[in-house]
Structure formats: C-alpha cells, structure tokens
Amino acid sequence: MKPFSYLEPDSLDEALDLLGRHGDDAKVIAGGTALVNFMKNDLVEPRFVIGLRRLKHLQAMTEDNGLRIGALTTLRTLETSPTVAGYAPLLAQACRLVATVRIRMMATLGGAIAYADPALDTPPALMACDASFTVQSRREARTVPAYQFFTGILETVLAPDELVTEIVVPRQPTGCRTAYIKFLPATHDDYATVSVAARVAVADGKVVDARIALGAVGATAVRAAAAEELLAGKEPNAANFRDAAQAATADLEPLKDIRGSPDYKRKMAAVHVVRALQAATTAPHP
Amino acid sequence: MRTVHTTVNGQRVVADVPDNTLLVDFLRSQLELTGTKESCGVGVCGACSVLLDGKPVSSCLTLAVFADGCTIETIEGMADDNKLHPLQEAFIRCGGFQCGICTPGQIMMAKALLEQHPRPTRMQIKQWMMGNLCRCTGYYKIIESIESAAEGTKS
Amino acid sequence: MTAQTQPSEFVGKAVERLDGPDKVTGRARYTADVFLPGMLIGRCLRSPYASARIVSIDTSKAKRVPGVFAILTGADVAGYRYGRVCRDIPILAQGVVRFVGEKVAAVAAETAEAADTALSLIRVEYEELPFVVDVHAALRDDAHRVHDQPPKVVGARLRNPGDLKMYPPLPNVISQLTLRHGNPAEAFAQADHQFQHTFNIPSVHQGYIEPHSCLIAASDDGDVDVWMSNKAPHGARAALAEALSIPKEKITLNPVFIGGDFGGKGGLMDAPLCYHLALHARRPVKMVMNSFEELTAANPRHAASITLTTALDRNARILAMKARMIFNSGAYAGFCPVPTIHGYTAFAGPYKVPNCDLEVLRVYTNAVPAGHMRSPGGPQITFAVESHLDMIARDLQLDPCRFRRDNAIAEGDLSPIGERRQFLHCRAVIDAAIREFGWDRPKGADVGRGIALYEYPPGTFDDSNVVMSIDGAAKVDVAVGAPDTGTGFHTIVAQLTAGELQLPLNDIRVAFRDTGASPFERGPSGSRLTTTIQQAIKAAVDAIKTALTTLAAERLGAREGDVRYRPDGLIEARGKSIDLKALMAWAEAAGKAPVVRHGKNTPTGRSDVTCFAAQIAEVGVDRETGQIRVNFMVTAHDVGQVINPITHQGQIEGGLVQAFGQTVCERLHFGDDGAVISATLGDYKLPTVMDIPDLTTILLPVPTAI
Numbered sequence A: 001m002k003p004f005s006y007l008e009p010d011s012l013d014e015a016l017d018l019l020g021r022h023g024d025d026a027k028v029i030a031g032g033t034a035l036v037n038f039m040k041n042d043l044v045e046p047r048f049v050i051g052l053r054r055l056k057h058l059q060a061m062t063e064d065n066g067l068r069i070g071a072l073t074t075l076r077t078l079e080t081s082p083t084v085a086g087y088a089p090l091l092a093q094a095c096r097l098v099a100t101v102r103i104r105m106m107a108t109l110g111g112a113i114a115y116a117d118p119a120l121d122t123p124p125a126l127m128a129c130d131a132s133f134t135v136q137s138r139r140e141a142r143t144v145p146a147y148q149f150f151t152g153i154l155e156t157v158l159a160p161d162e163l164v165t166e167i168v169v170p171r172q173p174t175g176c177r178t179a180y181i182k183f184l185p186a187t188h189d190d191y192a193t194v195s196v197a198a199r200v201a202v203a204d205g206k207v208v209d210a211r212i213a214l215g216a217v218g219a220t221a222v223r224a225a226a227a228e229e230l231l232a233g234k235e236p237n238a239a240n241f242r243d244a245a246q247a248a249t250a251d252l253e254p255l256k257d258i259r260g261s262p263d264y265k266r267k268m269a270a271v272h273v274v275r276a277l278q279a280a281t282t283a284p285h286p
Numbered sequence B: 001m002r003t004v005h006t007t008v009n010g011q012r013v014v015a016d017v018p019d020n021t022l023l024v025d026f027l028r029s030q031l032e033l034t035g036t037k038e039s040c041g042v043g044v045c046g047a048c049s050v051l052l053d054g055k056p057v058s059s060c061l062t063l064a065v066f067a068d069g070c071t072i073e074t075i076e077g078m079a080d081d082n083k084l085h086p087l088q089e090a091f092i093r094c095g096g097f098q099c100g101i102c103t104p105g106q107i108m109m110a111k112a113l114l115e116q117h118p119r120p121t122r123m124q125i126k127q128w129m130m131g132n133l134c135r136c137t138g139y140y141k142i143i144e145s146i147e148s149a150a151e152g153t154k155s
Numbered sequence C: 001m002t003a004q005t006q007p008s009e010f011v012g013k014a015v016e017r018l019d020g021p022d023k024v025t026g027r028a029r030y031t032a033d034v035f036l037p038g039m040l041i042g043r044c045l046r047s048p049y050a051s052a053r054i055v056s057i058d059t060s061k062a063k064r065v066p067g068v069f070a071i072l073t074g075a076d077v078a079g080y081r082y083g084r085v086c087r088d089i090p091i092l093a094q095g096v097v098r099f100v101g102e103k104v105a106a107v108a109a110e111t112a113e114a115a116d117t118a119l120s121l122i123r124v125e126y127e128e129l130p131f132v133v134d135v136h137a138a139l140r141d142d143a144h145r146v147h148d149q150p151p152k153v154v155g156a157r158l159r160n161p162g163d164l165k166m167y168p169p170l171p172n173v174i175s176q177l178t179l180r181h182g183n184p185a186e187a188f189a190q191a192d193h194q195f196q197h198t199f200n201i202p203s204v205h206q207g208y209i210e211p212h213s214c215l216i217a218a219s220d221d222g223d224v225d226v227w228m229s230n231k232a233p234h235g236a237r238a239a240l241a242e243a244l245s246i247p248k249e250k251i252t253l254n255p256v257f258i259g260g261d262f263g264g265k266g267g268l269m270d271a272p273l274c275y276h277l278a279l280h281a282r283r284p285v286k287m288v289m290n291s292f293e294e295l296t297a298a299n300p301r302h303a304a305s306i307t308l309t310t311a312l313d314r315n316a317r318i319l320a321m322k323a324r325m326i327f328n329s330g331a332y333a334g335f336c337p338v339p340t341i342h343g344y345t346a347f348a349g350p351y352k353v354p355n356c357d358l359e360v361l362r363v364y365t366n367a368v369p370a371g372h373m374r375s376p377g378g379p380q381i382t383f384a385v386e387s388h389l390d391m392i393a394r395d396l397q398l399d400p401c402r403f404r405r406d407n408a409i410a411e412g413d414l415s416p417i418g419e420r421r422q423f424l425h426c427r428a429v430i431d432a433a434i435r436e437f438g439w440d441r442p443k444g445a446d447v448g449r450g451i452a453l454y455e456y457p458p459g460t461f462d463d464s465n466v467v468m469s470i471d472g473a474a475k476v477d478v479a480v481g482a483p484d485t486g487t488g489f490h491t492i493v494a495q496l497t498a499g500e501l502q503l504p505l506n507d508i509r510v511a512f513r514d515t516g517a518s519p520f521e522r523g524p525s526g527s528r529l530t531t532t533i534q535q536a537i538k539a540a541v542d543a544i545k546t547a548l549t550t551l552a553a554e555r556l557g558a559r560e561g562d563v564r565y566r567p568d569g570l571i572e573a574r575g576k577s578i579d580l581k582a583l584m585a586w587a588e589a590a591g592k593a594p595v596v597r598h599g600k601n602t603p604t605g606r607s608d609v610t611c612f613a614a615q616i617a618e619v620g621v622d623r624e625t626g627q628i629r630v631n632f633m634v635t636a637h638d639v640g641q642v643i644n645p646i647t648h649q650g651q652i653e654g655g656l657v658q659a660f661g662q663t664v665c666e667r668l669h670f671g672d673d674g675a676v677i678s679a680t681l682g683d684y685k686l687p688t689v690m691d692i693p694d695l696t697t698i699l700l701p702v703p704t705a706i
C-alpha cells in the first residue's frame, strides 16, 4: 500500500472541508472493505485518506418523511434492525445476503453505493425501494435517486468533493410485497451471478405498482422500467411475469467473467425476474 | 505516522504506526502477536479475524489507525493465565482443527458468536462462521466444537 | 507385512492431539511468524506474458530505492535448474518466460513497501513469442515448443507396472507411459457393446490457507538456516543442496508448523531464490507468497483430458478398457515429484478389467506449472471413469450401483493394470453405502443420486526412522524427521509408542526438531506415513526394551534371559520386580549410558494391501438454472486398525469436502493466454461451512493387516 496521510475529521463540516481542499487527492474511508483492497493493489493511490468513523450521526437511522439511513450504517445493522425490517424488508433481505457476517459488520451502506461494483446486492434493492441518496459537498447538498446514481463500473455521479451522507427510503406503498433473489450457483459467500429485486403491489387482482431492478447484469445495477410498465395493470400471473422478464433482460449487456458468459447471465436474469415476481406476489403481506 | 492508543488483550498499548499500516501487520510485526494469520488478504478467508471493540473484523482490510481508542482481542488473549477458554478446549476435544492455520480466526469468530448467541442453532453457527474458511477439516468438527463449547457454558 | 499393535488403552482411542494447545492459543509458529534480526522481505517481479523473450532488464532505478539490499535477475542465477525428477525450473527466467506469473526478477528490501516500489521500477523489455495453452494443440506437430531441450532427469522410476519414456520424440511431451495388459484388441473385437467418452477436467488449487513461505539465513561460513512451509524437510534439504550446489550438511531446516499441504508443499517453490537473495543481501530474507501469487503461479493440480473406451459383453461385464489421459503440466515439470501421474494405477477404478490399453501423457503448455495435490491424478481419473460408467449404465438401462457391483474387483482378481492385491472388500463397501443411504427408497422430484467408488492402496515406500530415548524420569522422547502437517501424525506416533511401551501418553513426547537433530523421514506422501512409521516405532521399542532388559537384569541381579515384561507394566525377574520409573531413576543415578535407540523401517517391496471407498450423493437440481445442491452424502470405507478416531475421521471429512469443492465450486479459470484469472479467494471459490452436505460415514472394520 502506498503511503498516505490519514485524517480524521470530527464533524461533517470538517470532513467536507477536507474533501473540498484535497478533492482528487483524497479518498474517504468508511468500513474500508473496498477501499483498502484497492489501495493494497495500487488501484487507487490517494495522498489523503479521510476517516469518517467519528461522524457518529452518520451511523444513525431516523424516521422523518421516510427512513433516513446514515451513510455509515453497517450492513449488519440494517440486516438486524427491526425498523428496517418494517420499513423496507427488501433492503434487509439484500443486506443479509451480502458476503459474510464479518464483512457485513465492517461494510457500510454509503461505502457500498459509492463503491458501485455492478455485482453488489444493495443497489438493486435500493432502486426497487425507490430510495434516493443525499449527497453533500461544501458547495451544495443534492438528492439523487438510486436509479440515476450509478454511471458505470465503479462509477457514480459523485464528484471528488462529495460525500454520501444519507440513504433515504420513502415509505413503501401500502400493500406492496417484495423479494430479493441472489443467484449463487457456486458458494454461499460469493458475489451474485445475477440478482433481482422486486417490489409489487397488487389490488383487485391487478398489479398496481411494480419495481424491478437487477444486479450483476452489466456495468451498473439497472432498473427494468420497461418491465415495470408492462406489468402495470396486468394480472400477476406466470405468462405476464415471463413477458416482464423478457422485457427486463432483452437489452442487457452482462459482462463476461468467471461467473459466466453474457448469454448465460441474461438467461439466468430472466429466470430470476420471474421468480422474484412470483416470490413477491405470493409472499405473506407484511 | 500516528500514535495509536489501544487496549490489546487487556493491556494498554501506545504505539506509533505509519498511517498506511494494516491492523494485521501492526499486530503481527509490531506487537509480535503472530497468532493472527494472514492468507487471502481480501476479506474472504477469515484467518486474520480479530475483535475490534468486540466486533469481528478482517484485520487484513482494517487500517491500524482504526484501532485508536478501541480494544482489540486476539487469539493470544483467549486463555486466562494458563486456563484455556472453553472454545479452545472444545476445539481440542472435538478435533476442530488440523493444520491449525485457520484456527485462531475460527476461535475469535466463534467467540463473538457465543457472545451474541450463547446457545446458537446449527444454522446460526453456519451462517456466522461462513466467512472463516478451513481447508483441512471440512468444517464438521468445527461446528461440533462450537456446539460443544456452547453446551459447556450454558449451565 | 503385518504389525500387530499391542493392545493398549491409547491405540484406537480418540485422544486429544498433542499440537492442540499450541494451535488453539496462537503459539504454533508457522514460517511467516518467524522474525529474525535484520531480516529483509523478498518479493518478485513476474512475467505478464505467456511466452516471450526477455530482451533486456534494467534495474538501475530500482537499485536506488532506499532500503533495497539485493536485486537479482536471471543473469545472477544462471546455471541453476531445479525440480523434482525433471530439473527444468530456473530460479529466475533465463532469457525466456513460459507462463504468465513466471519469476523474472527479485528484490530483497527492509520493508515490503520498499521491495514493491523497487519492483515497480524494474524495466523489462519483452519480445512476445508464440504460445500454446491447450494440451491438444500442444501435441500437434507444428505446436510451439515450450522448451527447446529436454532437461536433466533424475530418478525417473516407476513403482507400478508400465513402460515409461521420458521426453519421447513427441511435441511438448514430458513423459509417456504405456501399459497393456491382457489382449485388449481381441476383447474389443468380441464385445457386444462399446462406449467412448472424453472428459475434460479443469485444474484446481490445493487451497491450503497458509501460502508458500520461506525464510533463509546464510552465514558467512556457509551455513544455511531455513524455515519453510515444506511437508518433508529432509527431502527438501537434499533438493535444496542440489539446487544450490552446496553440501547438504551445511543446510538446516528448522521446525515450523505447516498450514496445510495437501500434496502442494513438497517442492522448493521460492527457497532457491530466497537463498540467493539472502546471499547477495548478506541478511536473512523472508518470502511469503501472497494469495494472488499462490492462485496464479504456484503448483496447482493438473488439468486433464481423458478419453475412455470400454468394451462390454452382453451381460454388461467389462471386457476391456482403453484410456488416453493427457495431463496439462504447464510450463515446468519439476513441481511434480514423480515421472508420470501415478493416479494412472487406478485408471479403471476398482473394477475387474481383464484387458487394458493405457497411455498417459504429461504435456508442457504455457500455463502455470502443475504440481502435486492429494491423490495426484486420482480425482481426474475417478471423475472420468465413474462418469463414463454412469453413462454406460444409463445407455444399457442398468442400475448404476448394480452395474458397478457386478463389475467390482473381488478377491483373486488382478487390478486393471495387472497388479495382485489382497483384502478386496469392494463389494462389502458398496453394500454398506447402499444400505446406509437407502438406495432404493423413493426420491423426490428434481433429485438425482449417484455413486462412485475409489480404491487407494496405502503407500509402503521409502524409509521412516525414529530416534527414541528414555530418560531418568522414564519419559520417552521420540524424534521424528517430519512436522505434523495437520494430519495428527505426531499424536499417532505418541499413541503407538505409548501402546508398545505400556506407558501413559503424557510420558511420551514427539518432536521434529530440525534436519540436523532428526532422523531421515520421507514425510507424508501417498498415505504412507502412519503405515511406515509404525514399523520404525516398533523397531525402536524393541531396541529400547533390549536395553532396558540389560539394565533390569543388573538391577534385579538376574540374567537377561530371565527378565520379563508383565502386562501391568512391571519388569520382573526371579520373583523380583521393578517399575520402569524406578529402573530409570536407578540407571540415571548409577551413571548408566542414556538409553537412545534408533528404529528404522525400509519397506521391502510394495504392500499388496488395498482399501476402498464408496460414496453416494443425493443432489438437488434446479432444472431451470442447472444449479445443483448436494444435500446428503454417505461415505463408506473399509478400514483396518483405526489408531485415533478423531484424526481418522478428520481425514475423511476434509478429503470429502475438498473433492466436493473440486466437483461443485472450485476451478482455476484461465484466460486465452493461459493466465489464471480466478486470482483471489473471492473468485476461486472454496467451499464454506454453509455449502457442505450432510454426511454420514460408515467404517467397515475388516481384518486387514497393514
């Protein structure tokens, strides 16, 4: 690991100041599970590493016009929190399937989304929850919807001086049910080969609201807007789910890697879109 | 260089470490606590598991400066004087190790488990221990060891 | 050869392992845990190309990095080649690189950081050459030749039948083994059915959690102190002496724990390079491979391409089998300690195959060199044979268990390669597995079942020695020549010694001290150690008892011929008796010479004992995704005397889960240029505790001599 100076601000203002000052030369560190790995392999070589662990209020969750999750909240906290289970069981479920307990105790939600690996579990879940992210810098504070946040492999809309401070999950529509499926054909601790998050509300035998998002199917997690539209107003049955899966996966361009070929992943994505929709529409009502 | 104030296995430690030092190297090279092992270096294998403020972490992915103001527990602190911890005894009794390289990590992780769930179900054990790879035992006897330790401490 | 172990309260007991306290407290010291004053860190620069000529190397900038003490390139270690059997491995690339990951230059520096900085400043100019990574392509006449010249070959002996040619005139072939037994041509001509299938089995890594590590200190007067993760220090010392052209007496391998071996830690790996760095730097140097280097550039299991052709009669009895097995050896042959892949001896599984025709090739390619891993060749061959038989059974609409049982080898049959063996309990083992599993019970939807058999004769080759001494407090010390790699070897030595001497286990200490202070031991290999060391222990105990008899005779005022060892442990003569403690205390006080005796076992010829395993798995299949989950397994084994049920069962469970990994989730993935791309444990997936199947083990006690 290349040498760097470690800085540990006491407040958000101070952190934003440091980021504003060092910008490109600095990286913030939360759990470190992604950043340290990158630094060890010289994939990033920041001159300054800004530790966020003293920003205690970013480790907290508050209910205020939705669930506001501090960016430093660990995945383990999210997975075990009754509040999250009530608000957004989909997010809890996705967190539960990330890596292993030890990694979930270290890894933060803010770190995950800023990391923006396309195979992460939390981004599709957040997209299907209609979550948005509060992003702050010395210049401004802005809100970015989850589905607009990710721009490429390990790339996001974040500017070098910006910090994710909050992940906001709005109150979920009444009557909606959810499912998160992570396809793990090898071992249980693996990254997803593909993953699907679904949130569906059904009323009078018709889908009134659907959210579908997929992970590990391309350069970023993607929201399947076409499939969502296609389902709206339709009966929640197998044929319609298959059509939705077709719409959700037809244009995907999954990456070729050791977990499979693009073609295989596209097929697996389609299978799991159907399954996620089925699971969501047959799950017990919360 | 930063000065790190920590408590390691109950002892106060004040040490100067370069900012880019990893916790695993701080423990192994600087404090000569070589019971903590390093293998995968990417957070997968768990050989480097230690407890930071009671919480398991991969010390191969943790900056040493993160230990400032915290307590660290490593395998060297598990036995009380010369009395082995019930988990250590159980690993010996049940054959929960072979080559032993993963064992410190397994035991530290299991300690954190039993602190949260003193009487874990088999499924809880498996889910909790999933991040600690063992190539020798096939895991059956590790599960048995943890179950046995939990039973022993239950009364 | 039979060894009747004394009835003892320790042999056969689940005694706790001697290394337990060290291993559960973190006191156990592995190579990476050893720090010497002034020690440097050695790191190496590796080739990014599968095949290239090195045009130039410029180390001038690297030399200026503060804290750097030595930088070596191929020119500094020209003239050295090492390897097991085939001496084809250069210490650093000599003008050409042959796989992505080959060592090109090395640095020793005060910190890993300085070493890495220096490495990043070394400029190497390469000129790319053609390369070949597929074994079939490598065998073509016009294939790129990975090596121009065959290397020196030493000790290419076979322990089993077959004709062996080293470096025959075939492109890229390291060794060609052919073996014909019976009259296969005739058998095929008469066959009612013939089947042919080809299986391609990918490479896997041993997966030991401790990476290869070594630490070497060379003194000015030529003494070389070595700490290294090697399962057989005496062999490693001899190999190192040869590789470095120094007398072996100058080299000492010090005791360290080994963090998993599985066959992969029998070679020298970085040790020759580490020595040269230490020599140049005039400081001790430690080299610990990182996980990336382990996965991309160590010595994984051979990938194989196996074609099997089987002839059967109308009753589905196997008449003959032909096999062509091509093993991908990667760029160097010297990581494999034998001339061929000796798994070929089980080429047709434990079946009666009266006629066979077999060819085994080891082939060079521009990929990571393959080495040894637990039962070398065994999983590849077993996967091929057992899958082949399943496909035949399905075609002939036969129950796979019954089909196997009907063809299983039985007392009086020769093995497929024509060897005679005894204790052929194969059918009993199949039956035990079937019974326990409930083969005939109904299965659920989308559930498959499969059975596979395996035969493995315990190794009885090469010397084992122990030096046993007994002190004035009647404590026994057993010096052995190898560390306990995790199998429980030292504990078993203690149990056997306690049993033979009728002493409490606590009075026995077993240790590997260093190569100077220990007798030669070939080490764990081919399931030999427990078997071979048992005879050495017995010999040492006999010699000890003779010495004690002399002492007892003097103490009790009797003739040696009158001295008897009573079952209660007392030594008696002419109506008087004495216990061992009192005898030894007396001997010490009387200034008698210490009782130190050497026990040696030099196995004469191979044992004809063998043993079997039958495993049945129930596998759930997701038909839409092809995903499988192994729900449940039964593993049945015929066993002789189990010395320690804990360690015995540990070997079964660990081995089973490794095989599970190879079958279900592990695989080294290669890029088009032969580079390993599953290069971290995040991408090379070892089974976790969540993945393992439920397991029932059946041990079939059978009266087997060892």
Ligand SMILES: Cc1cc2nc3c(=O)[nH]c(=O)nc-3n(C[C@H](O)[C@H](O)[C@H](O)COP(=O)(O)OP(=O)(O)OC[C@H]3O[C@@H](n4cnc5c(N)ncnc54)[C@H](O)[C@@H]3O)c2cc1C
Pocket (backbone or CB within 6 Å): A027, A028, A029, A030, A031, A032, A033, A034, A035, A036, A071, A072, A097, A098, A099, A100, A103, A106, A107, A108, A109, A110, A111, A112, A113, A114, A115, A119, A120, A121, A122, A158, A162, A163, A164, A165, A189, A190, A191, A192, B042, B043, B044, C682
């Ligand atoms: C062994 C292993 C297995 C894994 N398996 C999975 C898996 O199965 N599924 C899955 O989804 N994920 C998996 N992950 C990834 C894991 O979820 C991420 O590494 C983790 O969430 C990152 O969080 P962190 O707090 O550790 O981030 P850090 O490593 O601290 O930071 C990551 C990046 O985000 C930046 N950053 C951090 N916080 C902020 C912030 N608040 N604002 C702006 N930028 C910020 C950092 O500068 C850095 O660039 C795995 C990781 C490991 C190590």
Ligand code: FES
Pocket (backbone or CB within 6 Å): B037, B038, B039, B040, B041, B042, B043, B044, B045, B046, B047, B048, B049, B058, B059, B060, B061
């Ligand atoms: S070495 Fe840290 S998790 Fe493997």
Ligand code: FES
Pocket (backbone or CB within 6 Å): B096, B097, B098, B099, B100, B101, B102, B103, B133, B134, B135, B136, B137, C209, C259, C260, C486
């Ligand atoms: S005991 Fe060897 S890896 Fe677990």
